Amino acid sequence: MDQQTETAMPATQRDGNPQGSRLHVRRFRGGTTKLAERHWVRGDMYATAFLNALSVVFPRGESFMIEALHPWKDRTEGQLREDISNFIAQEAAHSREHVGFNKGIIDAGYDIEALDRAIRQFVSFFSGCSEVTKLGATMCIEHLTAIVAAEMLKNREHLEGTDLELRKLWLWHAVEEVEHKAVAFDVWMFATREWSGARRWLTRSALLLAVSLSFFINRTRGQVELLQQDGLSKPNGWWQCIRHGFAKGAIGRNVMGPWIEFFRPGFHPHQIDDSELLIRGENMLAAIKLVTEGAAGDVVRTAPATQDRLAINA
Ligand SMILES: [Fe+2]
Numbered sequence: 001m002d003q004q005t006e007t008a009m010p011a012t013q014r015d016g017n018p019q020g021s022r023l024h025v026r027r028f029r030g031g032t033t034k035l036a037e038r039h040w041v042r043g044d045m046y047a048t049a050f051l052n053a054l055s056v057v058f059p060r061g062e063s064f065m066i067e068a069l070h071p072w073k074d075r076t077e078g079q080l081r082e083d084i085s086n087f088i089a090q091e092a093a094h095s096r097e098h099v100g101f102n103k104g105i106i107d108a109g110y111d112i113e114a115l116d117r118a119i120r121q122f123v124s125f126f127s128g129c130s131e132v133t134k135l136g137a138t139m140c141i142e143h144l145t146a147i148v149a150a151e152m153l154k155n156r157e158h159l160e161g162t163d164l165e166l167r168k169l170w171l172w173h174a175v176e177e178v179e180h181k182a183v184a185f186d187v188w189m190f191a192t193r194e195w196s197g198a199r200r201w202l203t204r205s206a207l208l209l210a211v212s213l214s215f216f217i218n219r220t221r222g223q224v225e226l227l228q229q230d231g232l233s234k235p236n237g238w239w240q241c242i243r244h245g246f247a248k249g250a251i252g253r254n255v256m257g258p259w260i261e262f263f264r265p266g267f268h269p270h271q272i273d274d275s276e277l278l279i280r281g282e283n284m285l286a287a288i289k290l291v292t293e294g295a296a297g298d299v300v301r302t303a304p305a306t307q308d309r310l311a312i313n314a
């Protein structure tokens with residue numbers, strides 16, 4: 001256990017983001033809450049179920065994280081305090097937009113009550129916990145969302161063949177998740193500044209294990225629930241989720257490396273350099289804007305191959 005490095009982290013966070021970027025809250029209003037088709041991810045029911053299951057839990061999950069960080073705003077100062085404000089503004093906007101997206105899921109014929117119940121139970125589990133525990137859980141959820149978001153920015157095939165308006169929503173959310181990935185971590189380091197390095201490391205490692213297990217079980221359950229509504233049996237749904245989630249090139253498999261990084265003593269989210277991914281994400285968003293606005297009033301929904309390449313490679 002590298003207590004020296006683990007206890008040295010608050011100084012790092014006080015110095016701000018070593019990549020030099022500051023959070024900024026982007027103006028975003030989704031153009032549509034209507035899914036182009038039931039399986040809106042290029043007709044792939046498994047990829048659609050994965051993203052739908054995530055979207056359903058975002059509004060309540062993000063509200064939980066906003067509430068977990070809010071009490072620390074007035075106890076911090078400078079860049080960290082500013083980061084908390086921007087984090088809250090970003091998550092509030094994500095939550096608002098995914099409420100709209102979730103209406104689209106319901107309109108596509110899905111019953112999302114069971115998924116909503118699962119996230120309500122997760123949030124209520126923490127209702128009696130201390131502020132530091134809620135903050136620690138938030139730090140871990142943020143690690144999970146950041147590594148999934150980074151993977152979506154890194155490998156364009158995850159969102160290939162999707163409606164441009166919907167893709168814009170997911171890319172915008174992914175960019176901001178990567179951008180603010182260290183805020184909850186830095187606040188937790190501030191909140192636990194009196195703790196020993198060993199206690200910090202043990203606590204955050206145990207929390208990530210628990211949160212990851214809950215995330216894996218509940219999000220897979222959510223996907224299986226949606227796939228059952230598509231006609232799959234429960235055992236087949238579980239099998240297909242594992243198979244598609246952890247196949248070569250799949251998100252589950254690709255995020256294992258950065259997930260494990262968190263357990264390293266002295267870890268800080270900014271040690272994973274995502275600065276190029278942020279630029280790439282911003283460029284993809286700008287290119288989608290160009291394509292959709294260049295359509296001169298035509299309804300451009302699903303990107304043909306050439307437009308897709310433009311949007312991704314710009
Ligand atoms: Fe978010």
Ligand SMILES: [Fe+2]
Nearest residue numbers: 091142145177
């Ligand atoms: Fe986040």
